[in-house]
Amino acid sequence: MTTKFAPISDKLTVLMHGADYNPDQWLHDPKVLEEDIRLMKLAGCNVMAVGIFSWAAFEPTEGNFTFEWMDKVLDSFAANGIYAWLATPSGARPAWMSAKYPEVLRTEANRVRNLHGMRHNHCNTSPVYREKTAIINGKLAERYGNHPAVLGWHISNEFGGDCHCDYCQEAFRQWLQKKYGSLDALNSAWWTTFWAHTYTDWSQVESPAPHGENMVHGHNLDWRRFVTDQTVDFCRHEIESVRGVNPSLPATTNMHMIEGLDYRKFAEVLDVISWDAYPTWHEQVDDSQLGASVAFYHDLYRSLKHKPFLLMESTPSLTNWQPVSKLKQPGMHQLSSLQAIAHGSDSVQYFQWRKSRGSSEKFHGAVVDHVGHEHTRVFQDVATLGQTMKDISDVVGTVTPSQTAILFDWDNRWAIKDSQGPRNMGIKYEETVYAHHRALWEQGVATDIIGSEQDFAGYKLIVAPMLYLCREETGRKLEQFVEQGGTLVATYWSGVVDEHDLCHLGGFPGPLRKTLGIWAEEIEGLYDHDRNGVALAEGNALGLQGEFESGEICELIHAEAAEVLGTYTGSFYAGRPALTLNRFGQGRAYHMATRLKDDFLGAFYKRIVDEAGVARAIDTELPAGVTAQVRTDGETEFVFLMNFSGAEQQVELDARGYRDMESGEPAEQSVALPVNGIRLLTRQA
Template structure:
């Protein structure tokens, strides 16, 4: 049954609302700092992330530490009822360190060392950087780990990037020895006989380089995995440097949609997951496609630990680094913030509290603008949301009852990008994953985003789009899942390579062939102007013909039944959609890239067959999604309108109360204005939850 998780901090069992706060930038203006406290309370903000890029303010000279300003701030927070996520400031180092110890600066793939500047321009392998980080972190922990204002550690900021220095090359070779054991095994796994690239000494191996080796796909994959492990190891180093002073203090690091890191590797290390979300709202009249995309990432980060997460950064208005810095329309701040809560967040936090006066983010959105007072539209939006969040205490700690999961592996994404075919103009792995997730999101179906190593039990439906890199053990797990009664959906370009990016022999989809009951002979990349069609067979449960674009696979049905066939080209009449019954379950295979009209109809049918329920037992209007949080006794249903137009949503006959007004809803339908959201409460029907 669904359960309520303990609050992220026992000091603070409420919905968190706050921002990145940089008082180190305003030490020359104490009147600004005093005003900030008044404005925080006025906005309903109860937590701030402090010290994120404060290394120079904390250690202006090597070995000289200045904590007086931070002492005053945290003591003032206690007096004002405000809490803090205290950051380790490793995201940017002071100039004195770069000048005295240039080894801390990163070396690019071109083997040129960077100059001082930017963020995350440091080497995770540098002994000096690790030493200096541990010293400062340790002093912060000694001084503040038991401070009553501090509720947790904000470890660094948006880890990312790689370094190709000599330290990292040595660590890469060490890592390869641990992974492969012998050069013979490495050469076999990397297929180095191609182009006569076999290695005869470990010292011959370097990281991929634009002016050197970059075409051995297993080599590229190994480097990306190594970079993840090196980043995780540095994060572990930081946590260990603060943990001893108060082992009960939770630690998080704010993640972002960075493609080069497998964030699942952080899950066991961190006590709570947090991430930073910056959508480009209002790029279209209807924001629902973008909302579904954001919902995917909320689901992904929630699924890393399968419990509530934190929205650590968002903007209350605009960014200054996107192609167009567009203002949030009325209602969008509330809607987009509550979307995070609907998908499992126990916080809404911003970058930033007060706009910087200079440098690269001086025009980035903030709660307090350069004008410096509360009489702005954005401040009013934040204060209004603060009141709403203050009334959602009963939602804090509730789970998301997902019976459906999307299988998304980071190394699969890396391997697909490297594949060199069948559409080098863009094979669209992420685009495909988003499309399948969007079809579920539009029906209000709660969906976890899991990896191949995760537990599949408890789900009724697993969707594995373009599972190109499929290990033998993953194939066996999915086979057992279907045999036990689960429903699997897979697509073209699955089961092609193993964990070393070596093609499976004996016919694609490799380890999935028995489960799916098909053999994939060829795959064709279509030009953008090309089209094919997929016509549904009688008795398939779907009717009509649907348009296929970009990728069409030519398959043979072995044990699978054919539900749809191609309509055009030399493969007209061949299978395009199949279903295979295995044990107590079934497995579907889409041989072609089909679009939203098909995916919507298909997942409506498949979800119903699998016994998967949406948040509301009613058809949702276009552009509206509904998501549920539950503690097993009460469900909290968030009904959200991203359509850009007013919508009427039919309810399903159950008894609902409005969480914000506590009024019983007697009507059979509710009206949502543009960017409208309602939070409804009912008795729980959640069943199992993750």
């Protein structure tokens, strides 16, 4: 197994620390650039993302290009040891383009074309837009592809949304023809005999619309897949337009909105994964639930390519677009930033470097406030982190070894949220996934977030919460995984439909029925005030005792080959199986038939981790709200102890000979963690 990757750029072999920088907003005051360079060095920042929304500054009128201002920025960077992720500016087109070529503007699902404005208000299919992006990108590549300050390409910005124009309708039909080959195959996959919606000509097929077709679930699912493929194709088009001059420059795009796009498809065209994280810290005194959910996304983005990623955007203080904009309390900037590095990031970068003077993000947090100097609390937090990152740059390129994985498929997520029943007031798919991940996070168990198409080899434990959309192939892979000695944990609402959102026939959980050893006959959605529970059987294989409350979803199952570990305590199905274990081949497959709370999940996964032989970051009992994560180069292990509990904590280390990561001095056996505290340690692998 690879234990260390080469740095993302051989120009900058330490941890990247920087921000989105918008010097085109300050061209009226040349002194700003000079002052910004001074402040960047003072803050320990070594990289900036530049040019993200600069199309109008680069091309103020069609065919009239003005690059001199960027020449000065990049030359100043090079002279001062600062590097740049140079962006392609396609995220926001100039007004002249919208006026002259209205076809580039996005058409909404209601079939009305948007006016000029906002971001990503463009059509990824439009030939004109593709032509114009290729021109501006090509000129940027020609001018800066070999500039000493440029270390990579930042492709556009936070791709998202869809377009329903005539170009996209035709592209969707072509995508469907390639996928299905015939209308008969499409009608079968979409079950269009329902409501007499059978298509007899390809021209009749359109994208889902609020005033048209939107209740055919296979149709909705394929539209989302098409939008992902079309967006990835546009991203590929952008990469190809900059790659020719210097193929060695890596390309990334910053991901943020997981709702609409399957980011695993982007991993195929990008050299490095990057994402933007904006948690709402301090909603509660205890930040552990939020800390765990942020860790889930770090794990997700790391797992897209199973190599170090970049935290491309975060806020050094607050946002201005969340319901409440709270300041980071003392210690949280260091803790939340180093959490990203603990989970596999080789950078901490911010939006934004200098606060805008006007428009919608003028009150969004920044390293440099409107006051314009370094004598602020936020600047000092950033500078302190910059020094820490300089001291721990040995972690660059190291891996995050994991023996555990959670299955998280985008099309499963889309299908669950589109399904009607059993609980339309909130099926809570994401919350369920977070809860299972959090039970592992609390133990310091490293967890990959993988797709069903990825390789299961090398994992000891796979958790598949609510695997509603389960392909036959996925069922076979999980069966083989368990048969060969792996441990699988599955839940209610699994194995229900195939890749077309058609129900499996012959009994749920479909392709998982043999592996789990159960038949799920019915499923009941409960109201929020309803309660049920699970009573664990005496002497059960897990050695757990007592009763645990459950709610929201209760599946009525029959234990076919499985043994019953726990039964329902309430309703007419009291006494029926609620928790089962199937010993299958050399492995084990567990099934939870109802939604159980954190108290059960915590106790359950402690036993499962021990039983499966999964390694924890530290062989000790971690206090509630404290977690640990490990990165390694194969010789040294870098251990991050993190306290999200909102209270002071004490951690007793195991006897593996720890040292302080920054000083190299031996660490004490009992580590004190203040509120929002983090401790960086090393030990031999």
